[in-house]
Amino acid sequence: MNSELTFKAGVKDVVPTLFGYIGVGIAFGIIGHTSHLSILMIAFMSFWVYAGSAQFIIANMILVHDPISAIAISTFLVNSRMILMATTLAQYFRKDSILNNIGIGILTTDETFALAMNKLNRTKQHLTARWQHAANLLAYLIWILATIVGAWIGSLISSPEKFGLDFALVAMFIGLVYLQLITDKTKGFRTQLLVMLFVVICLYFSMAVMSANIAVLFSTILGCAFGMVIDK
Amino acid sequence: MNLYIFLTIVVCGIVTILSRVVPFLLVKRFELPALVIKFLSFMPITIMTALMFENLLVAKTGHLPLFDWQNVLATIPAVIAAIISKSLLIVVVVGIIAMAVIRYFNFG
Numbered sequence: 414m415n416s417e418l419t420f421k422a423g424v425k426d427v428v429p430t431l432f433g434y435i436g437v438g439i440a441f442g443i444i445g446h447t448s449h450l451s452i453l454m455i456a457f458m459s460f461w462v463y464a465g466s467a468q469f470i471i472a473n474m475i476l477v478h479d480p481i482s483a484i485a486i487s488t489f490l491v492n493s494r495m496i497l498m499a500t501t502l503a504q505y506f507r508k509d510s511i512l513n514n515i516g517i518g519i520l521t522t523d524e525t526f527a528l529a530m531n532k533l534n535r536t537k538q539h540l541t542a543r544w545q546h547a548a549n550l551l552a553y554l555i556w557i558l559a560t561i562v563g564a565w566i567g568s569l570i571s572s573p574e575k576f577g578l579d580f581a582l583v584a585m586f587i588g589l590v591y592l593q594l595i596t597d598k599t600k601g602f603r604t605q606l607l608v609m610l611f612v613v614i615c616l617y618f619s620m621a622v623m624s625a626n627i628a629v630l631f632s633t634i635l636g637c638a639f640g641m642v643i644d645k
Numbered sequence: 646m647n648l649y650i651f652l653t654i655v656v657c658g659i660v661t662i663l664s665r666v667v668p669f670l671l672v673k674r675f676e677l678p679a680l681v682i683k684f685l686s687f688m689p690i691t692i693m694t695a696l697m698f699e700n701l702l703v704a705k706t707g708h709l710p711l712f713d714w715q716n717v718l719a720t721i722p723a724v725i726a727a728i729i730s731k732s733l734l735i736v737v738v739v740g741i742i743a744m745a746v747i748r749y750f751n752f753g
Contacts, residue, residue: 497688584736612702629692
């Protein structure tokens with residue numbers, strides 16, 4: 414990753430994260446298949462909802478025939494961290510047109526958000542719409558394709574996890590966290606480590622009393638507040 | 646049944662789109678207070694840490710989570726790869742290979 418902010422650079426920068434989309438996308442396709450969703454519905458969900466963890470939950474809730482209102486509320490809760498990410502990311506596109514903002518917002522994911530935050534450290538805190546569009550669009554396309562392939566694989570093999578692909582997502586976050594830690598010069602290394610430690614402890618204990626997704630949101634918010642307090 | 650699935654997806658898609666787009670429209674229109682910007686500046690490291698660590702845990706309702714030892718084990722070579730290479734691609738590839746090896750030999 415360098416300081417270039419062209420469309421081409423966006424395509425290049427997003428490539429490593431695509432493994433995460435492929436791994437999770439295939440996993441979702443398989444789960445969707447075992448939840449009795451047709452390939453068409455799986456593809457439609459990836460196209461229209463485009464949210465990894467929410468899609469797993471939606472597929473599961475459809476399987477047990479939960480009411481649409483309950484599924485919608487769960488989706489909102491699982492995706493509520495997107496509000497935080499979108500608010501953070503949007504600051505860098507204020508000068509771009511409304512249409513560009515909508516286009517970037519609509520395709521923001523955990524991964525492309527994290528990628529953009531990493532990129533900022535190499536571009537003097539600056540992003541361009543075309544760089545972000547390139548990263549977003551490629552990720553989106555790969556996600557849809559991966560879920561379709563997953564649905565197809567799901568009808569062929571029984572235990573795809575033995576290939577280790579599902580770990581791609583975790584590995585990607587490990588890489589992104591580490592790069593964030595060593596390249597974000599706006600905050601001290603020690604401050605960031607302390608914040609990380611705080612988030613880890615907070616998440617561990619909060620997961621005992623709330624669902625994992627809400628615990629992530631809760632720890633993130635507390636972690637930001639903690640960071641503000643110690644970073645005087 | 647099919648209409649139910651279709652409608653569920655349509656509604657959930659709208660909910661997701663709103664969560665993503667409304668903040669962009671608001672931030673474009675209004676200046677965020679300095680305190681909020683300071684708060685949000687910790688978002689990248691906190692959310693990435695939370696998402697990463699969540700993947701190393703297995704939730705157990707009403708109890709402290711357990712560790713997913715396979716994921717914890719595979720994390721070690723991935724972190725080493727990160728420190729040595731500083732390349733996202735290498736971290737991901739090393740992680741996948743490590744996990745495949747762990748599963749093959751049934752570690753964890």
